[in-house]
Amino acid sequence: xxxxxxxxxxxxxxxxxxxxxxxxxxxxxxxxxxxxxxxxxxxxxxxxxxxxxxxxxxxxxxxxxxxxxxxxxxxxxxxxxxxxxxxxxxxxxxxxxxxxxxxxxxxxxxxxxxxxxxxxxxxxxxxxxxxxxxxxxxxxxxxxxxxxxxxxxxxxxxxxxxxxxxxxxxxxxxxxxxxxxxxxxxxxxxxxxxxxxxxxxxxxxxxxxxxxxxxxxxxxxxxxxxxxxxxxxxxxxxxxxxxxxxxxxxxxxxxxxxxxxxxxxxxxxxxxxxxxxxxxxxxxxxxxxxxxxxxxxxxxxxxxxxxxxxxxxxxxxxxxxxxxxxxxxxxxxxxxxxxxxxxxxxxxxxxxxxxxx
Numbered sequence: 001x002x003x004x005x006x007x008x009x010x011x012x013x014x015x016x017x018x019x020x021x022x023x024x025x026x027x028x029x030x031x032x033x034x035x036x037x038x039x040x041x042x043x044x045x046x047x048x049x050x051x052x053x054x055x056x057x058x059x060x061x062x063x064x065x066x067x068x069x070x071x072x073x074x075x076x077x078x079x080x081x082x083x084x085x086x087x088x089x090x091x092x093x094x095x096x097x098x099x100x101x102x103x104x105x106x107x108x109x110x111x112x113x114x115x116x117x118x119x120x121x122x123x124x125x126x127x128x129x130x131x132x133x134x135x136x137x138x139x140x141x142x143x144x145x146x147x148x149x150x151x152x153x154x155x156x157x158x159x160x161x162x163x164x165x166x167x168x169x170x171x172x173x174x175x176x177x178x179x180x181x182x183x184x185x186x187x188x189x190x191x192x193x194x195x196x197x198x199x200x201x202x203x204x205x206x207x208x209x210x211x212x213x214x215x216x217x218x219x220x221x222x223x224x225x226x227x228x229x230x231x232x233x234x235x236x237x238x239x240x241x242x243x244x245x246x247x248x249x250x251x252x253x254x255x256x257x258x259x260x261x262x263x264x265x266x267x268x269x270x271x272x273x274x275x276x277x278x279x280x281x282x283x284x285x286x287x288x289x290x291x292x293x294x295x296x297x298x299x300x301x302x303x304x305x306x307x308x309x310x311x312x313x314x315x316x317x318x319x320x321x322x323x324x325x326x327x328x329x330x331x332x333x334x335x336x337x338x339x340x341x342x343x344x345x346x347x348x349x350x351x352x353x354x355x356x357x
Contacts, residue, residue, distance in 0.1 A: 151176075160344045314333060331348070
């Protein structure tokens, strides 16, 4: 009995002594302290991964200088490295966010830190395991993005068997405007050097008629001709409005960048060339006549909406070449301006195009 008591006393004293020694290395953190520690850890993740990405890029550049890889392979490896580091940042932050959310739900979450090693005292429930096991996808590539299109310039017609200098329409006064929306889809995953550009546009093609002439349609034969107006005209304009779907293949030396939300492409500061066409329907045909003060109508304006036997469908070729968002733009209607005429007239436009991508 005495031996047992002595043994018990010795054990108690040893335990008390060990607790006194370990008091400095044993700390108990409250729920709020645990959240603060996790938040601080989250803040360091991005800087750590950026530093690792910097080392990755230096290694790839070193391989390029040694001739081990080509420039194309170098660009591909850099992009892949950036995607991996972005995914690491996103995934690690999600894990910490889940741990913080779990701590916030606990009524008495406690962390015991012994000798700088953290032990989480938590119940590993089925719901907790599900939270940790659900990865967040970061391989989201921004494939299609939208934009706006605006174009303006000169407009006229190519008349069969006739030089454009002899056109009955004023070269300086005739113009066009195009306004629409675009969708841009890179053909390849790794870059947008080749992009499919398509959308919906409205085209206003205006012709200013020279020499006091105006457009007349014979209702019996539907023949469209120019006649001299019996009154003195200050201006005669003929406008056709079309709604079309333009489709272009755009080539350009553009770049890309990787963020935690995926891959995005930059359009600024790049050369581009677009080749394609358009097709759509005619919405309206309008002739406007403005009379001189000396005429019987004394400065009045006349607006005539009629069919004028214009083509119901509009289709043709178009192209643009430029830098950044600005391009020289040209389009040519394969569909004739007026249907079933002995001499065909095809609309042609040249001007400036602005893409707000």
